[in-house]
Amino acid sequence: MIKKIFLSGIQPSGRPHIGNYFGAMKQFVDLQNEYDGYALIVDYHALHSLRNPTEMNENIKNVLLDYLAIGLDPNKVTIFKQSDVSEHTELCWIFDTITTMPYLMRAHAFKDAEQKNKEIDVGTFNYPVLMAADILLYGPDVVPVGQDQKQHVEIARDIAEKFNRTYGEIFKLPEAMIMKQVAVVPGTDGRKMSKSYDNTIPLFAEYAEIKKAVMSIVTDSSGGIPQNVFAIHRLFRDENELKKIYEEKSGKYKELKEMLTEDIEKFIAPLREKRKEFAKDIPKALAILKAGGERAKEVASKKMVEVREKIGVNVY
Ligand code: TYM
DSSP, rough: OOOEEEEEOOSSSOEEEEEEEIIHHHHHHHHTTTTTEEEOOOOHHHHTTTOHHHHHHHHHHHHHHHHHTTTTOTTTTTEEEEGGGHHHHHHHHHHHHTOOHHHHHHHHHHHHHHHHHHSOOOOHHHHHHHHHHHHHHHOOOOEEEOGGHHHHHHHHHHHHHHHHHHHSSOOOOEEEEEGGGGSOOOOOOOOSSOOGGGHHHBBBEEEEEHHHHTSSOOOOOOOOOHHHHHHHTTTSOOOOHHHHHHHHHTOHHHHHHHHHHHHHHHHHHHHHHHHHHTTTTTHHHHHHHHHHHHHHHHHHHHHHHHHHHHOOOOOO
16 A cells, blocks of 8 residues: 655754644654655755854754654654755756746745845745745655645645646645644744744753743733643643643742643653764764665655656756
8 A cells, every 4th residue: 555645844943942843843753654754854945044054064963863852763754854855956946937926925934034134035035946846856645834834835736736737747736734733832922932033942952941931931910821821831731631720720820830841841851861862873863864865865856857858858
């Protein structure tokens, strides 16, 4: 029986947080037994915000360790980095030629970037097209992501349709897989958890860091139930059980935060330990990444033969 395929990716732009984990990474682990998987480290995407080569190098290794520590099995999931498979940027160019500027200008991420900075680089503008290439090269059935990536997956579908219409059917249309309960994990200030808002709880945080982050959660004093604390707490405990506890301890914010700190610690401590084990043998971890890149390259280069055939550049 042919297995279904999932594919997703993370930018090596800093430490992953519990929003990345619950919104996306956890699904990679949950899917790996039933699906063939691809877990990318999208280093070329991260270039638009990270221009420090030492940091880039470290971050790539860090995401790799994170993937291994959360339980991704390299025999079931191809873990690789985008820059090892040059077909991604090659296909991106071909997609560029069938994608219009007005269409990309409607993307939320572009509009946000434009509001903050008028001098947007072409890479930021083009970001969804490279992401479409990441996805479509491997024909995944599902793309597990958080809500903020929904539009990007829709763009990938539109580009696949346009290519198929223009040159003939070769791309499968992917579906975004977004878990409703964790589509937007809130940060310590109640907004979406995001590195750029400085409101994160890092996935592999040490105890002191967890405590500091939890204590900084902005509490609203209405009704005695601190909503922002509750919204994060429900990731770690059954919601009904939690509702009772929060009612019993109404108004006792400090106590509730202490309880949340302990619950997060209980969850993170074993992951942190596993990560430390993997970090003891970086060459072994890198060998997994390299082998993953070679496996992905095989699949991607086959797809590119089809693409070149379709667009008519294959003359030999
Ligand atoms: P990135 O690196 O920003 O985030 C990685 C994943 O984490 C999810 N996420 C969240 N989910 C719920 N709540 C949050 N607060 C939260 N913050 C982040 C993101 O939705 C994402 O799934 N463009 C992608 C990377 C990418 C990609 C791909 C993904 C490149 N190519 C191909 C899938 C397929 C990104 O920037 O993710």
